[in-house]
Amino acid sequence: MLTLYMVQLGARPKGRLIEQHDMFFGVANQMGEMIADINNHWPEVKNKWHVDSYRAITKVEGYTITLIESDEKIEKSTGLKLFFINLGGYQQGSFEEFHYKLLIVAASQAEAIKQAKQSEFYKQFTFKDDESPFDAASHIDDKFEVDIDDIYNVGDLVSNVQLLIEPIVEMGTSDIEMKEDKEYVGYLSIKNLRKLS
Numbered sequence: 001m002l003t004l005y006m007v008q009l010g011a012r013p014k015g016r017l018i019e020q021h022d023m024f025f026g027v028a029n030q031m032g033e034m035i036a037d038i039n040n041h042w043p044e045v046k047n048k049w050h051v052d053s054y055r056a057i058t059k060v061e062g063y064t065i066t067l068i069e070s071d072e073k074i075e076k077s078t079g080l081k082l083f084f085i086n087l088g089g090y091q092q093g094s095f096e097e098f099h100y101k102l103l104i105v106a107a108s109q110a111e112a113i114k115q116a117k118q119s120e121f122y123k124q125f126t127f128k129d130d131e132s133p134f135d136a137a138s139h140i141d142d143k144f145e146v147d148i149d150d151i152y153n154v155g156d157l158v159s160n161v162q163l164l165i166e167p168i169v170e171m172g173t174s175d176i177e178m179k180e181d182k183e184y185v186g187y188l189s190i191k192n193l194r195k196l197s
Helices: 031-041 109-116 120-124 190-194
Strands: 003-011 020-028 050-057 063-069 081-089 098-106 147-153 161-167 183-188
Touching: 003 031, 003 063, 020 031, 020 081, 031 190, 081 109, 081 120, 081 161, 098 109, 109 147
Parallel strands: none
Antiparallel strands: 003 020, 003 050, 050 183, 063 161, 081 098, 081 147
8 A cells, every 4th residue: 555654864975074855755656666766866875874763644633644545536626735844942051952843734835834833843943142242033044043954844845645634533432443554663664664565
């Protein structure tokens, strides 16, 4: 069964001092089927990357995410989109930018950003430095507040499928509840990823 995967990749491209990371969204029956697609996504580290985490996406918040083959027509559209948002934030006294990745269902990018700003990460990883000459509140690029580093419509990142996003219908006590999305966190080499195909 085709599944939408969100994958965090790690690698050390030539000339870099520390490990670099990137996100990949792909569609496959199994994780191991996406090796060639990941190599195309990040050609600088072809076959020299690893997976740090992945998630098989079937639901987000109160919505189901169903994949529809591109040649099929979606009969009903809710007008909702799935957004991937990468928040970046800072803590005073730490020489680090922290990141938090969100999947948000919303009708527009503006609505998704509004939801992201309600997250605990957004509230906790922000500070003002009275000694800084910059006004962090007026420039989102100033690194004294939480930034929305990246925002993408996931539907634009995958090909050959459309995303059907529908509210989860409340189930009675006799119905089987939806299972949690399958997640993996930890180092996964390409060799071990091949075993998942």
